[in-house]
Amino acid sequence: MQVEGRPRVVIAAPQGRSGKTTVTAALIAALRGRGLAVQPFKKGPDFIDPSWLTRVAGRSCRNLDRFLMDEPTLAGSFMRATAEADIAVIEGAMGLFDGVDVEGSGSTAEIAHLLEAPVILVVNAVRMTRSAAAVVLGCKIFDPRVHLAGVVFNNVARQRHRDLLTASVERYCRVPVLGAVPKNRSYEVPDRHLGLIPAGEDEKLLSAVHAWSADAQTFLDVDRILEIARAAPPLPVPPPLPAAAAPNGDEPLIAVVRDRAFSFYYPENLEALERAGAELVFVDALHGTLPDVDGLYVGGGFPEVFAAELESNERMREAIRRRVEAGLPVYAECGGLMYLGERLAWKGKSYAMTGALPFEVDLDERPRGHGYMIVDVVRDNPYFPVGTTIRGHEFHHSRVHALDTGTVAMAFKVRKGYGIDGERDGIVYRNVLAAYSHIHALSVPGWAPGFVLRAALYSVQKNKEV
Secondary structure (H helix, E strand, O other): OOEEOOOEEEEEOOOOOOOHHHHHHHHHHHHHHOOOOEEEEEEOOOOHHHHHHHHHHOOOOEEEOOOOOOHHHHHHHHHHHOOOOOEEEEEOOOOOOOOOOOOOOOOHHHHHHHOOOOEEEEEEOOOOOOHHHHHHHHHHHHOOOOOEEEEEEEEEOOHHHHHHHHHHHHHHOOOOEEEEEEOOHHHOOOEEOOEEOOOOOOHHHHHHHHHHHHHHHHHEOHHHHHHHHHOOOOEEOOOOOOOOOOHHHOOOEEEEEOOOOEEEOOHHHHHHHHHOOOEEEEEOOOOOOOOOOOEEEEOEEOOOOOHHHHHHOHHHHHHHHHHHHOOOOEEEEOHHHHHHOOEEEEOOEEEEOOOOOOOEEEEOOOOOEEEEEEEEEOOOOOOOOOOOEEEEEEEEOEEEEOOOOOOOEEEEEEEEOOOOOOOEEEEEEOOEEEEOOEOOOOOOOOHHHHHHHHHHHHHHHHHHHO
16 A cells, blocks of 8 residues: 655644634744645634635645544545645644543544644643643643644743743653744634634734734744654555546536635535536625526525625525526525525614525524534435435524425434424425535535536526527
C-alpha cells in the first residue's frame, strides 16, 4: 500500500471558548506568510469557523466528522484535500475529548488518533497560573493514544503571568509551551445567535484576520510547530473518487444560491454535484435573478438577518415560486427551507418569502434543533429511495407553523434530532425537498447523483416543451 507524508497538526482545547479559532487562524496566517500552502480543516459539523479559516488560508476549509463519516471516508477526504498542500491545520471542536457519548465517540481526540496527528492544546489562562499544569497533565495522560505535542496559552495578562504558566507546564508536564496570546480585543470576532458571524458577510470583519496575521509571528513559535507537524508519520493514499458521469450524457445546469444570506455549503457537496455531471452556476437571492436552470440548491445561512432584502427582491421570489410549480427540482436545507415558505417572522416583523411551500416560519431566542440528526426516509421524494437512513445535523432557532399538510408530504421520520416538529422532517412538494437537516455528500453518497438525475430529467422534459 502506498503511503505519503502529510505534515499536520490539530489545534484543540480542554473546553470550548478557549480560543482555538484565534490560534488556528493566527498559525495559518503565519504559515502562509512563509509561502506555505496550508489546508485548513474543522472538526465536526460547522460552517462559520470554516468560513474564517478559508479566508485566512486561501483554500476551502474541509470538515472532518466521525459521526457523519466512517474512518476510511474521513481519512480519504483528508488525504485528497492535502495532496497539493504543504501542511494541514485541523481546528478541533469543544473540548479535546468531548464526543457524542461517554466514550468520546467523534471527539477531536478520535480524529487526532485516526490521522496520527500531533495535538497543540490551547489553554485559556484567565485567572490561572500553576493550575494550568494540572489541566495540561490531565489531557496528556487521559488517552495515551493522543500525542500532546505542545501548549499555547490564550488570554495571557502580562510577562510574569506567561512565565509562571510556562514554568509550571514545562516542569510538571514535560510538554513544550509553543506560544502565548495576550488579551487583545482586536482578535474578537462578532457573535450572533448561531455563533460567530460568517467571514463573507461583512468585509470590515476581516480586520480581525489582519490582526491575526500581524501578531502570529510574535506570539507563536512557528518553527517548533512546523517541526512537530512535519514529524507526523505517513498515511495510506486513498483510491481516487469516481470521475464525473452525467446522466445520459447530459450536463444539467444547477443554480446554487450563494450570498450573504445563504452561505452554508460544504465544498464536498458542490464537488459531488459536479462529479455527478452537473454544471453549477451561483446566484444571489438578495439582488440577483434566477437564470434558466434545471435544478436549484438553497443551502443554510441567516435569511432572518437579511429578510428585508430577500423580500425586496420580488423578481427572484416570484421566479422561484413559478418554477417550483413547473416542476423545477429544488433541494433546500434549513435557511433554504425558511426561504421557500410564505412568510418569515423575526423580532416583531414579518417578511414575505418565496411562497413556494405552504407554511410560515418564526424565530425565537432558544434553539429548537441543535446537534446531530438521524432520519429514515419513509415517503416518496425526488432524491432518496424509501428505506434510506440519512445522517446529518441541525442548528436552528426557527419554527415551521401554518403548514398545509394536505398539500405537502413529509419524507423523513426523525430518529435522532428535532427537524420540523420532533418527529418529522423533509417537506416534499412536486420536485422540492426541503429539510432542516444539513447533509454532507461524503456521508450520503446517493444524494448528488439523485439530484443531478432529477435535474437531467427535468431538462429533457423542459426542452421537449419548448
